[in-house]
Amino acid sequence: MPTPTPRRRFLKFSASGLLLSAQPLALQHAFAQSGDIAIGALSPLSGSGAQYGPPMQKAIAAVIKEVNDAGGVLGKRINLITEDCQTNPEAAVRAARKLIDIDHVSAIIGLWSSPVTQAAAPLCWESKTVIACASGADGLTLLPHQGYLFRTQPTTTLQGRKFGEFALSQNAKKLVYLTPQTPFVQSMTDNITKAIASAGGTVTTIVYEDKKATYRSEVDRALAGKPDMLILGGYVADTAVLVKEIYRAGFEGKMVAFAYAVNKQLIDSVPKETVEGIFTIAPSPAEGSGAYTHLKQLIGQDNPDPYTCQAFDHANLVTMAMAIAKDSSGEAIKNAMRRVGTAGGEPVTDAVAGIKAIAAGKTIDYVGASGPCKFTPIGDVVDAQFRYEQIKAGKQTLLKIA
Amino acid sequence: MNEFLQALVNGVISAGAIALPAVGLSMMYAVLRFPNFAVAGIASLGAYVAYLANFHFGLPALATIPIAFVGAGLAGVLCDWLCMRRLRDKMGPDGMLTVAIVSIAVMIAIESALRFTFGNDLRNFDVPLMRDVTIVGMRVSPQQLSNLGIAVGVTVALFAYFRFTRMGKAMRAVADNPMLARLKGIDPKTIAILTIFVGMGLAGVGGTLLGIDTSIDPLTGTRFLLTFFAASVLGGLSSPAGAVIGAVVIGVAEEVALIWLPSTYRSAIGFLAIFLFLTFRPQGLMGQR
Numbered sequence: 278m279p280t281p282t283p284r285r286r287f288l289k290f291s292a293s294g295l296l297l298s299a300q301p302l303a304l305q306h307a308f309a310q311s312g313d314i315a316i317g318a319l320s321p322l323s324g325s326g327a328q329y330g331p332p333m334q335k336a337i338a339a340v341i342k343e344v345n346d347a348g349g350v351l352g353k354r355i356n357l358i359t360e361d362c363q364t365n366p367e368a369a370v371r372a373a374r375k376l377i378d379i380d381h382v383s384a385i386i387g388l389w390s391s392p393v394t395q396a397a398a399p400l401c402w403e404s405k406t407v408i409a410c411a412s413g414a415d416g417l418t419l420l421p422h423q424g425y426l427f428r429t430q431p432t433t434t435l436q437g438r439k440f441g442e443f444a445l446s447q448n449a450k451k452l453v454y455l456t457p458q459t460p461f462v463q464s465m466t467d468n469i470t471k472a473i474a475s476a477g478g479t480v481t482t483i484v485y486e487d488k489k490a491t492y493r494s495e496v497d498r499a500l501a502g503k504p505d506m507l508i509l510g511g512y513v514a515d516t517a518v519l520v521k522e523i524y525r526a527g528f529e530g531k532m533v534a535f536a537y538a539v540n541k542q543l544i545d546s547v548p549k550e551t552v553e554g555i556f557t558i559a560p561s562p563a564e565g566s567g568a569y570t571h572l573k574q575l576i577g578q579d580n581p582d583p584y585t586c587q588a589f590d591h592a593n594l595v596t597m598a599m600a601i602a603k604d605s606s607g608e609a610i611k612n613a614m615r616r617v618g619t620a621g622g623e624p625v626t627d628a629v630a631g632i633k634a635i636a637a638g639k640t641i642d643y644v645g646a647s648g649p650c651k652f653t654p655i656g657d658v659v660d661a662q663f664r665y666e667q668i669k670a671g672k673q674t675l676l677k678i679a
Numbered sequence: 680m681n682e683f684l685q686a687l688v689n690g691v692i693s694a695g696a697i698a699l700p701a702v703g704l705s706m707m708y709a710v711l712r713f714p715n716f717a718v719a720g721i722a723s724l725g726a727y728v729a730y731l732a733n734f735h736f737g738l739p740a741l742a743t744i745p746i747a748f749v750g751a752g753l754a755g756v757l758c759d760w761l762c763m764r765r766l767r768d769k770m771g772p773d774g775m776l777t778v779a780i781v782s783i784a785v786m787i788a789i790e791s792a793l794r795f796t797f798g799n800d801l802r803n804f805d806v807p808l809m810r811d812v813t814i815v816g817m818r819v820s821p822q823q824l825s826n827l828g829i830a831v832g833v834t835v836a837l838f839a840y841f842r843f844t845r846m847g848k849a850m851r852a853v854a855d856n857p858m859l860a861r862l863k864g865i866d867p868k869t870i871a872i873l874t875i876f877v878g879m880g881l882a883g884v885g886g887t888l889l890g891i892d893t894s895i896d897p898l899t900g901t902r903f904l905l906t907f908f909a910a911s912v913l914g915g916l917s918s919p920a921g922a923v924i925g926a927v928v929i930g931v932a933e934e935v936a937l938i939w940l941p942s943t944y945r946s947a948i949g950f951l952a953i954f955l956f957l958t959f960r961p962q963g964l965m966g967q968r
């Protein structure tokens with residue numbers, strides 16, 4: 278038998294190896310626990326969103342425990358199955374497949390990044406499973422999701438407009454938007470442009486590839502036109518590389534970023550001078566609301582981030598929707614979701630109180646930790662406030678909530 | 680023209696960090712005959728070892744390089760000893776696929792162990808960040824220049840080792856013809872361990888250089904696994920010198936192409952280069968077979 282050449286052998290090994298390396302999820306949680314009602318939490322525990330997934334799942338687990346301790350919903354306990362989306366659409370599809378086909382969940386909640394939600398959503402609507410996410414890309418709710426998709430994160434139309442308006446308020450008219458490839462690049466670009474065009478502003482968008490060790494050439498291109506302000510549209514890992522390159526290149530202008538990218542983790546991990554003065558914009562949690570206070574007590578954390586608040590709301594919304602529908606199927610949850618926040622109903626801030634009120638025949642009005650949690654017909658959240666901060670002396674300093 | 684030269688400089692700088700793990704990978708392939716995917720995990724591990732020495736024990740970044748080399752080398756040998764040695768010994772050349780798969784498991788295990796120990800947070804070396812300087816119209820970063828210098832220094836030392844030392848020559852002999860080397864009294868097992876130590880040590884240094892330049896997290900090495908492989912394939916798989924050239928070709932091609940193409944095609948350019956090479960010069964730049 279002829280011996281294969283080293284090249285062929287290498288290619289055979291490499292191809293099989295790379296295929297197999299993409300399958301770690303197949304080995305995880307091979308057997309799900311059986312439970313009365315199954316709900317899945319699919320958040321990023323690794324990858325670029327790894328900072329946000331663990332507290333999101335903690336908040337969801339705390340809500341489910343609270344509900345189970347109070348007797349469950351519809352007389353049944355809820356079985357929470359958690360999975361890691363790895364902030365990676367392919368891994369998310371495998372995990373969603375497992376949640377739907379093996380665990381038979383009626384809802385998947387706590388999704389974070391837009392590419393992940395975009396990849397997992399078709400599996401959900403095809404299997405009549407509700408999907409609740411904290412993802413902003415406009416296109417998500419325009420998918421033919423038949424009402425199964427809900428999001429608590431403001432759309433990028435709104436976010437893009439806020440970035441543009443903020444740039445103008447800082448007298449910046451020549452903007453460069455540096456971003457990895459995400460489903461919201463185009464809508465961010467369009468909406469920033471819309472916001473600043475009337476004042477004579479321009480935006481140049483430079484899309485880069487994430488997971489690279491250096492962005493020198495991208496930064497050279499960004500700074501070639503001498504912009505007033507850079508908009509950083511990436512996630513933590515790539516932004517950490519980018520801010521260093523921008524500093525090295527000697528850029529002295531203003532920068533604004535999503536708060537999920539320039540967060541405490543990033544600030545602590547890069548030299549202070551690289552992030553000093555960067556403005557950040559984020560959807561604001563409903564600080565001061567009853568649900569926000571309840572969440573703080575529940576997870577023992579003083580300052581839960583917006584995504585933890587949204588994940589907490591997802592768990593509350595889904596359990597109360599089941600109680601309203603008197604049915605735990607995905608279709609029933611979908612149909613009852615908007616009745617969790619009925620105007621004029623009894624105000625509630627947690628699922629246990631909500632389920633009790635529903636059992637007593639009352640209508641309820643849930644106001645969540647992330648905001649009012651009212652949805653448009655396509656599943657977008659109706660109202661959102663934004664939190665503007667600036668890094669001063671290495672600390673995030675609140676400028677305004679508007 | 681200036682833009683082209685700047686891209687060329689940027690490419691060479693980015694090649695510095697990926698060359699060392701690529702060389703490690705190639706030399707391990709040359710001797711052991713399987714692609715050791717654990718190289719990515721060990722690159723991250725080496726970076727964490729250096730980080731501990733730098734951040735917690737206050738050593739200057741430069742002094743952490745030998746520590747990263749030894750730490751990563753020992754970890755690589757330990758992983759091989761625990762997980763791959765017996766399989767390697769039992770299986771002939773056709774069983775190396777099994778060993779390669781085990782090396783993926785090792786990579787995932789190392790990555791998870793790092794995540795378990797250090798968490799997912801990004802960690803930054805305690806090195807001062809300097810503004811770039813302009814030399815004959817070219818913008819270069821002093822830190823990145825120093826990293827490139829280290830990468831070049833380590834590579835030169837490695838090739839001197841291959842050429843002038845007894846063990847280096849023995850490694851080349853085993854890579855060239857294991858049967859003949861055995862007849863000459865060279866113990867292939869010792870050479871295998873030594874090769875893994877040096878190869879993984881290089882991966883550790885590469886991971887550290889990436890970390891000093893950017894920051895580290897448990898995925899630092901995994902993120903660059905494909906680039907390491909690309910450089911290695913381009914160089915001819917089992918040729919350490921080829922891997923260095925492969926790294927430079929990939930680094931420069933990616934940067935220069937950005938002059939005309941959107942930067943989202945960066946990786947595609949590297950893989951296009953691999954495709955062209957495997958089609959028209961399948962033995963790679965320096966491969967013999």
